[in-house]
Amino acid sequence: MKIKKKFITITSIFLVNLFAFNLYGVEPDEILKDQKQEERARIISKNIRCMICQNQSIDESSAPLAKDLRLLIREKIKEGKNNKEIYNFLTERYGDFILLKPPFKLITFLLWLLPFVFLFIGIFLIFSHNKKSKKV
Amino acid sequence: MKKNLLIIPSIIFTFVLLTFFYLLVIERNPSELPSNLLNKDIPIFEAENLIKNKKFISTNEFGNEIILVNFFATWCKPCRDEHSYIKQFNNNGIRVIGINYKDDPKKTIQWLEKLGNPYSDIPIDKHGRIAIDWGVYGIPETFLVNSKGIIKFRHVGPMSKKVFKKINLLIKEIK
Structure with missing residues (x-):
């Protein structure tokens, strides 16, 4: 209780x-x-x-x-x-x-777009790294 | 190719690191925000004048000479700290307008009698609306207005020796 x-x-x-x-x-x-x-x-x-x-x-x-x-x-x-x-x-x-x-303005576009740019760079790096690892 | 790809993140990382290091090293107050009114006309306003019997009308007062605008209040301790600098501007022949922010008029008069009055006019900002028009977010705040009625500098917080010198240099430049 x-x-x-x-x-x-x-x-x-x-x-x-x-x-x-x-x-x-x-x-x-x-x-x-x-x-x-x-x-x-x-x-x-x-x-x-x-x-x-x-x-x-x-x-x-x-x-x-x-x-x-x-x-x-x-x-x-x-x-x-x-x-x-x-x-x-x-x-x-x-x-x-x-x-x-x-x-979203000319002076803030980097603020909005950079995360996506980094995301794509990251994805690209992972894929290219995996491709090369498979070949080896 | 692989080596080149690995260099890219390293460059970005170094760039970010250097940027942060630079921001850490340079002298700046990260909480101070640049005024959106810099290089723009002063806001138009009318208010009761604490030390004169006529209304303060901004359009009649600005645009003829260099003016220092100081938002102050008696309840604000940093205002008392910077008062000696404000008086020095007045002693140097610069017209100073003090906007009395959300204060008790009687207390303000007593405060000025005790510490000295460097202000040529004291518009009363009873509800803080004039301050909002000037983009003020912390008392004391000081603005330097040129002889065309354009805001050339804003300082948030109490005035230091360094800021005092900086404003004096700016006054010489815009004279």
Whole structure:
């Protein structure tokens, strides 16, 4: 019986923490009344880097600047701006670095293509090595 | 042929190694990001002026002389540390505009009375929106704006002797 109680307690703590983590960052007073607008804001926020923490999105971050940017995104949505306009507004000020997923551009094409180039070099080397080994 | 093929990964590996070594050796702050506003016009903004009774309108103030823009706050300890450098710019005849970031106006006035006021104007950025327009992500931040209203330099964090010298050199260059 004791074990069962312990199990329930631990599972409850785990579940509470799991869901608390998902909501981390966004505060109740920020949430928009319009559910669709709020969903859009969350999606955009998940793609925007917190410039202070850098490896977190502003959706997850509790940094003051992240909160300011979340509020700004919600304001822009309410003003009727589309996603592209909001992303442009932010990249004009903070550069592409603010986007967690770097765009495919002339200056970033190496970043996107190099892994594939290395993959093909690797495959080519393995095949050519195997061919030669078979011949021997 | 086989030997040649094995050379390729070695070259790539050496290149990567040398790149990392170079980045390690050169003096740089990896967390400092280049400003996206460099060589661009300053953002247009209007705000209440802490030390003057009229509104601060950026279009009326920039574009005539070299101006140093300093984002500061009294709650920010590094701002206090760099204050002596900011005062030196003012003493050298450079106009300094201090943007008061999310601060208490009363505290700011007291702070300036105690430490000295090097700012010609102090626009109040109550909600941090002016800072966002300037791409600011850490207080203090300092921008050097030329006489055409174009941003020529940005420094994130408190000013050091080295940065102070660098800005002075830049001022001489763009004068």
